[in-house]
Amino acid sequence: MTNNSFTTEAEELGKLRDEIDSVDQQIQQLVNQRAQCAQKVADVKEHFSKPGESVVFYRPEREAQVLRRVMERNQGPLPAEGVARLFREIMSQCLALEEPMKIAYLGPEGTFTQQAALKHFGHAVECQGQGSIEDVFREVEAGGANFGVVPVENSTEGVITHTLDSFVGSNLNICGEVALRIHHHFLLKEALLKKGAVANPTKVYSHAQSLAQCRQWLDANWPGIERIAVSSNAEAARRAQEEEGAAAIASEAAAELYNLNIATANIEDMPDNTTRFLIIGKQTTEISGDDKTSLLVASKNKPGALYHLLAPFHEEGVSLTRIETRPSKSGTWNYIFFIDLEGHQNEEKVAKAMALVQQQCTDFKCLGSYPKAVL
Amino acid sequence: MTNNSFTTEAEELGKLRDEIDSVDQQIQQLVNQRAQCAQKVADVKEHFSKPGESVVFYRPEREAQVLRRVMERNQGPLPAEGVARLFREIMSQCLALEEPMKIAYLGPEGTFTQQAALKHFGHAVECQGQGSIEDVFREVEAGGANFGVVPVENSTEGVITHTLDSFVGSNLNICGEVALRIHHHFLLKEALLKKGAVANPTKVYSHAQSLAQCRQWLDANWPGIERIAVSSNAEAARRAQEEEGAAAIASEAAAELYNLNIATANIEDMPDNTTRFLIIGKQTTEISGDDKTSLLVASKNKPGALYHLLAPFHEEGVSLTRIETRPSKSGTWNYIFFIDLEGHQNEEKVAKAMALVQQQCTDFKCLGSYPKAVL
Known part of the structure; x- marks a missing residue:
């Protein structure tokens, strides 16, 4: 042999590429097998649904569980978050076979909100840019879109009050949250x-x-x-x-x-400078095991009202993660508090605390329980 | 049993979800096994590289071959293009383990050119938005980015002359092309x-x-x-x-x-209304089996010059897919033709035709051979 090292390199690379090709074939076969399972899930759901009942294919709590398991069991060398993003796309494509979803977001194309929509739902959805936060709510309420994506907290601009205010007059639920890194x-x-x-x-x-x-x-x-x-x-x-x-x-x-x-570029001191977005829709979400609940609570403007309102959460050991106060636009509500807490409304201690709070306030609305952002 | 159908539905769904979980574990194990193979490929390349020689990890022709095979052998139920996109992301992540790539594109964030960059390289790259097409060229030439992405043909605005003109004064090669659907x-x-x-x-x-x-x-x-x-x-x-x-x-x-x-929304009559982008870089690309070559040819402005120039392609059976004519900015070149042809410059008939053309023209430059856009 005239060039031994070259032959050996070519041989080595050839062997590795054959292995990659074989692995790729197995991955492809399994991804399609997964899609077949998803189709069977849809068939079972449709078979057992009552006439006229709309079948729910998208289960945010189930997707959150899958992603958490992927991240927990990941051994590398690929990073856990990277592999979880692959599974997000696999689930997105499997779901598109059952029900191609339409997602309304605060447009135009290329906004952070569209990025958030794709991060949460994967790329196998139809994204519809809307001109305003109100339009996103309206599109989902009217059934033109299955879900909507709106910004709710921006680390530079603070809370997006438009979004909170839109919940006051809407029957939509919060079905999920997304966090995106933002650069300065x-x-x-x-x-x-x-x-x-x-x-x-x-x-x-x-x-x-x-x-x-x-x-x-x-x-x-x-x-x-x-x-x-x-x-x-x-x-x-x-x-x-x-x-x-x-x-x-x-x-x-x-x-x-x-x-x-x-x-x-990217001069922010904290690399985890993020903006938070909410997923809104008509369906409610089951317990995923690591959830958040958002409440809208109205109270009379008397000193100490907020403290008394919050006491049941403290007594039941429910952690509050955020409280926003907004002046009420209607005469009946003096102040509106937007409260985020840890846990799901169907968990016993959360349900008990919520019932106690409800007795004390002018008005009370649960905006939804949803899995904490996984990615 | 009080509610037989419910039990059966829960049982059926439970069985299917167990199968999905098992499939997911296998996919995750295989995706990481693929990443290990990619790491071994990097090790072999580094082991056999000469001192001071930079090792090439990204091979566009190899990626194009993998994607074509995925699309050819896909049995469904997932669509072939969808599965190919998953493999694009898997390869993007595997490559990021070897060499996290920097991609300069015509910014800002959210442009079609960024979409094209992510479509071609997957999401495991660092995208750098540039203010102009010239800046993209400069950034890649200076080594600040591994590759650049620039628009070259827009179905509504026609050819982007800035991009073609930038090639005249640059030593960068075309390493690939991307097509994106555009909506009206x-x-x-x-x-x-x-x-x-x-x-x-x-x-x-x-x-x-x-x-x-x-x-x-x-x-x-x-x-x-x-x-x-x-x-x-x-x-x-x-x-x-x-x-x-x-x-x-x-x-x-x-x-x-x-x-x-x-x-x-989306009122265009032809759903395949696309814009074409080019990947530019310093490296040359090997034969992938389904390639294109772009040439820059200068000729004196005499009648029939173009016809004579093109004759060798016809004689060798090389198909031309596009010809653009631009007036030369320098005194020495009267007209510049940008020519796209089917095939790779290392294929015999293409090489022969190119050699014949080169003899006839004032100046001649091969901008690169690259795999045709797969997705």
């Missing part, structure tokens, strides 16, 4: 970005929360720069475009809108 | 969208090609409406916002930009 960038005008070196901006605009979230990076890289808080990151980008020597901290979308360049 | 929507101002019924617009603006692509839908739904061609779909959306009684045919992004509502 240091933006400059083209004129400030010289070849090889960045000309010095003297001030940087951003929302106060974004400035806070990038404080360490600014300290390390632009220690002398004046930091000016404005109403939104889009406003910051607008000013960076108009004013001489100004930079902005904002998203890639804002950079494009105001024709700025990304001088440095 | 019928857009109206909020005021024209009455509850339950659409008030009648009297005219519709769009790019001439978009009007042509939605002709059947317009004939069926708005037979009397005046159709006015404008320079771009964004311009059409702008006019629909400003003029009374005007509608537009444009994208969702244009609807958002000019605050219009989507009255009817």
Whole structure:
């Protein structure tokens, strides 16, 4: 043999590629076997359904359980989250065989909300961008979409009050939640970005929360720069475009809108800077074993009302994860509290605490119990 | 038993879910086994590489072959394209273990070009949005990104000349192509969208090609409406916002930009309305068995020059799939032709025809041979 090492490399690679091909065939066979099982599940459900009853194919609690098991038992070398994302897509495709789902989201295409929709439902769904949060609710209520996806908490802008307010007048349930990582960038005008070196901006605009979230990076890289808080990151980008020597901290979308360049990407100090989205729909979700419940509670505006309201949760050992207070728009409700708690409304201690709270308040509505975001 | 049918349904579903869980475990084990094989491939390549030589982990021709085999042997019930997309993600994750790739694309986030990048490379890559096509080329040339993704043909706007011109001054190769479906929507101002019924617009603006692509839908739904061609779909959306009684045919992004509502979505007559993107990089691609080659050929401006240039392809039985003519910017080249042909530059008849063509022209450059888009 003239070139022994080459032959050996080719031989080694050939053997490994044969193994990969064989593994691929097995994976493909199993993925289709799984799809057959999903079809049989649909057949059984349809066979046992009562006439006129609509059959529920999509079970968020079951999907959450599958994903959790995948993450728990993963041995690598692939990361658990990566493998779970593969199973999200496999389930998405299996479900599309039973019932191709329509998902309404706060559009347009390319928004974080669409990313959230695809992260939660996988890519085998039909996504419909809507012009407003109200339109998402309306589309799901009217049956034009099976589920909707709306933002509810943005780490830079705080709570999205539109979404909370929309629940007041709607009969839709929360069926799930999604968390997405959001990045901040240091933006400059083209004129400030010289070849090889960045000309010095003297001030940087951003929302106060974004400035806070990038404080360490600014300290390390632009220690002398004046930091000016404005109403939104889009406003910051607008000013960076108009004013001489100004930079902005904002998203890639804002950079494009105001024709700025990304001088440095992903400058947030905490890499887990996230925005939370809710899945809304008509169906209720069963216990998955690791759930959250969202409540809407109205109370008279008297001192200590909130403290008394919350006492039963404390007594029953139910953890509250979030409370938002909103002034009521109708005369009958003085204040509305949006409360997130750990657990499912069908769990005994949660049900007991909720019943006690309900006795004490002007109005009470459970917006839904749903699995905690897995991915 | 009090409720026999319920018990049976629960039993049937329980059995099927156990089978699904067992199948899932096997899939997970195999996906990780595949990743181990990919790691061994990397080890072998590194072991046999010469000192200082950079090892190539990403092989577009090999990925194209895997995807084609998946689609050929697929027995269902899942659609072949869906299963191929799963394998795209599996390969993306396996590759990320060897070498997490950086992909520069024409930004911002949420553009069709980003969608194309994710469709081609899967989701286990780091995407970097760039401000212009030139920036994508520069980023890949400078080594800041492993590959770049740029649009090259848009069915509504025609060829993207910026991309073709960028190849003239660049040493990058074309490593692949991606096709994406693009949708058109019928857009109206909020005021024209009455509850339950659409008030009648009297005219519709769009790019001439978009009007042509939605002709059947317009004939069926708005037979009397005046159709006015404008320079771009964004311009059409702008006019629909400003003029009374005007509608537009444009994208969702244009609807958002000019605050219009989507009255009817996806109105294009041909559901396969696509835009084509190119993958650019430093490496060359081997024969995959179903390839394309792109050439840049310069010729003196004399009548019949193009015909003579193309004769060797005809004689060798090489099919040309596209020819674009661009005026040269430098004095030495009078006309530049961008030619796409079927086959790989390492295939005998292609190599022979290319050698003959090269003898006849002022300048000649092979931009790359690459697998035809599989998905």
